[in-house]
Amino acid sequence: MNTIIQIAFRNLLQHRRRSLLLGGAIAMVTLLLVMLSALLNGMQATMLRNGTTLSSGHVNVAGFYKVTAGNAAPLVTKFEPLKELVEKATPDLSYVVTRGRGFGKIVSEESSLNSVLTGIDIQNESGFKEIVQVASGKIADLAEPKTALLFEKQAERLHVKVGDNITVSSQTFRGVNNTVDVKVVAIGRDLGMLSAFNCFVHHNAIRDLYELDPDTTGAIQLYLKNADDAREVAAKLRTVVAATGLRVMEPVEQPFWRKFDAVKREDWTGQKIDITTWLDELAFMRYTLTTLSALIFVLVTVLLVIIVIGVMNTLWMAIRERTREIGALRAIGMQRGRVLWMFIVEVALLALGATVVGSAGATVLCLGINAAKIVVPKAFQMFLMSETLWLIADVPTVARSLAIIAVVTTLGAVLPAWRASRLQPVKAMQTAS
Numbered sequence: 001m002n003t004i005i006q007i008a009f010r011n012l013l014q015h016r017r018r019s020l021l022l023g024g025a026i027a028m029v030t031l032l033l034v035m036l037s038a039l040l041n042g043m044q045a046t047m048l049r050n051g052t053t054l055s056s057g058h059v060n061v062a063g064f065y066k067v068t069a070g071n072a073a074p075l076v077t078k079f080e081p082l083k084e085l086v087e088k089a090t091p092d093l094s095y096v097v098t099r100g101r102g103f104g105k106i107v108s109e110e111s112s113l114n115s116v117l118t119g120i121d122i123q124n125e126s127g128f129k130e131i132v133q134v135a136s137g138k139i140a141d142l143a144e145p146k147t148a149l150l151f152e153k154q155a156e157r158l159h160v161k162v163g164d165n166i167t168v169s170s171q172t173f174r175g176v177n178n179t180v181d182v183k184v185v186a187i188g189r190d191l192g193m194l195s196a197f198n199c200f201v202h203h204n205a206i207r208d209l210y211e212l213d214p215d216t217t218g219a220i221q222l223y224l225k226n227a228d229d230a231r232e233v234a235a236k237l238r239t240v241v242a243a244t245g246l247r248v249m250e251p252v253e254q255p256f257w258r259k260f261d262a263v264k265r266e267d268w269t270g271q272k273i274d275i276t277t278w279l280d281e282l283a284f285m286r287y288t289l290t291t292l293s294a295l296i297f298v299l300v301t302v303l304l305v306i307i308v309i310g311v312m313n314t315l316w317m318a319i320r321e322r323t324r325e326i327g328a329l330r331a332i333g334m335q336r337g338r339v340l341w342m343f344i345v346e347v348a349l350l351a352l353g354a355t356v357v358g359s360a361g362a363t364v365l366c367l368g369i370n371a372a373k374i375v376v377p378k379a380f381q382m383f384l385m386s387e388t389l390w391l392i393a394d395v396p397t398v399a400r401s402l403a404i405i406a407v408v409t410t411l412g413a414v415l416p417a418w419r420a421s422r423l424q425p426v427k428a429m430q431t432a433s
Helices: 002-014 016-054 079-089 126-131 139-143 152-158 203-210 227-242 260-265 283-321 323-331 336-372 378-384 395-411 414-421 425-432
Strands: 059-066 093-107 112-120 134-137 147-151 165-171 177-188 198-202 219-224 270-277
Touching: 016 126, 016 283, 016 336, 016 395, 059 079, 059 227, 079 093, 079 219, 079 227, 093 126, 093 203, 112 152, 112 203, 134 139, 139 147, 139 177, 139 198, 147 152, 147 165, 152 177, 165 203, 177 203, 198 203, 219 227, 227 270, 283 395, 336 395
Parallel strands: 112 198, 147 177
Antiparallel strands: 059 219, 059 270, 093 112, 093 165, 093 219, 134 177, 147 198, 165 177
16 A cells, blocks of 8 residues: 555656646635635524524523413513522523513604513623623613613614613503603614614513513523533423423424414413423524525535546546556556556545645635624625624534545546556557557
């Protein structure tokens, strides 16, 4: 094998121009694959981080309360014992928050808009403080009663600034219209789609608006150290909560607001607990990432096909040029299998070197793009949930891309190498002479 490797390496050096052209093409495809994979990883991480901070925990213990069979409210009553229970039953828990849920109209002196209303206790929202960047005001001021945080586009539409008062209007869960006045204490930078339709207010303001008791909340949101464990944790919590005698809804992969109609049609009253994951509540993120993954797969497949065809054509040319050499090697006793391996090893060495160069170049580019904090167009910000582009070219991504390109490229050399190994020594030398 050492002899084969030496011959393959010398052949690459002897045909430098051809090796550089083919190696450059392989390196560019590797670079593109790593960059696209890093983009997908970055989008997924950004959307997961921002989406779960603004709208959903990794696991959500929420539910519906029905005073009558035909009316449903997204409430959890007497939530403190339930919160203690799920905290004890959840392994690798990072932190827990409780949030109020609602929907209403925000009215200023000059304009109004409809918005999702989220009641938060900012003193326990460590993740929220890390993700939401303030354009003006202070997030810490949300600890004061009857305060609110808007985002830039919302503030612009309402023509309000920090210190202004706004009125939040909604219908209580008993069917009575109610309002509450709150003071804008902070304006956050836009974070895409969710920030465009979400207003955060002091948790007591939600209770005042909907006339709720202090022991009632909208959802208990659990944040795990590993978000990938969400489904497993949710399944465990359903069993734990059901063991206490509380009724637990069957898992449905939908956000809570899409379940209202189905719940209203069900013939029951009282409390039912609904345990969901971020994958359920942020289903649109999965569709976005799935679509992007499919587009990347198609693009990379086309590029790989082009590279394989290029490798095969290059080897056909090399075999024609080296027919006499192959005949001489066969004449002095080199077996067909060794001739086959000689060409495969030659392409494998070229592919390995090119993919390493391409991966290194892609990693450097990713680091440069992250350092530059490139602002993405407004249309992409809506789905990316961030103003800047963030790429993640971690070790698994680079290694996976390197392996895919190297293996596919090497496999493309099998057929030409096999044809070369089948050449008859005498005919090969006569053909070349």
